[in-house]
Amino acid sequence: MSDTYRMDFPVSWDELHRNARALAWRLSELGPFEGIVAITRGGLVPAAIVARELEIRLIDTACVATYDKKDMGDPSILKGVEGAGEGEGWLIIDDLVDTGTTARVVRNMLPKAHFATVYAKPAGRPLVDTFITEVSQDTWILFPWDVAPVYAKPIKEMR
Ligand SMILES: O=P(O)(O)OC[C@H]1O[C@H](OP(=O)(O)OP(=O)(O)O)[C@H](O)[C@@H]1O
Ligand SMILES: O=c1[nH]c(=O)c2nc[nH]c2[nH]1
Numbered sequence: 627m628s629d630t631y632r633m634d635f636p637v638s639w640d641e642l643h644r645n646a647r648a649l650a651w652r653l654s655e656l657g658p659f660e661g662i663v664a665i666t667r668g669g670l671v672p673a674a675i676v677a678r679e680l681e682i683r684l685i686d687t688a689c690v691a692t693y694d695k696k697d698m699g700d701p702s703i704l705k706g707v708e709g710a711g712e713g714e715g716w717l718i719i720d721d722l723v724d725t726g727t728t729a730r731v732v733r734n735m736l737p738k739a740h741f742a743t744v745y746a747k748p749a750g751r752p753l754v755d756t757f758i759t760e761v762s763q764d765t766w767i768l769f770p771w772d773v774a775p776v777y778a779k780p781i782k783e784m785r
């Protein structure tokens with residue numbers, strides 16, 4: 627298991643929605659955009675929120691898998707993008723950039739697109755055109771789709 631991450635940064639659905647809307651506000655000053663490429667799977671939820679706010683209905687996916695849980699591997703491109711040329715006028719959305727590896731792969735596919743994420747860590751920051759919240763490199767962002775409420779023992783029982 628990775629020892630790169632020293633702490634978790636849990637994000638609730640409400641926080642994610644608020645931050646994705648803030649991203650849409652910022653992007654609304656830069657558009658209009660012809661369409662969105664969502665980087666699966668993490669980019670799907672932010673892309674849906676941005677698409678709703680910017681009234682974009684043309685949405686494609688770039689399917690890239692780089693991590694197995696917290697362990698990083700080589701990026702695997704499961705599906706590229708056709709019909710967006712070099713990406714001019716297109717928006718690429720992902721949930722976050724960490725090392726920037728995934729962003730680099732997708733930027734190579736669509737070098738003229740605008741790349742936007744909700745969260746950015748310092749190593750990935752230079753790869754993103756627009757983001758909302760920066761967190762430190764040793765932090766693991768814990769998204770609401772990766773957690774479920776579980777029973778917590780009363781404190782008395784844990785002593
Ligand atoms: O900047 P990097 O170091 O490349 O890390 C960021 C990428 O890692 C995660 O995807 P992951 O590979 O876990 O796939 P998923 O979106 O399907 O969960 C995240 O959604 C980003 O796409
Ligand atoms: O859910 C996630 N949180 C992270 O901090 C992260 N970094 C790379 N991939 C990630 N996935």
Ligand SMILES: [Mg+2]
Pocket residue numbers: 665666667668669690720728
């Ligand atoms: Mg991803």
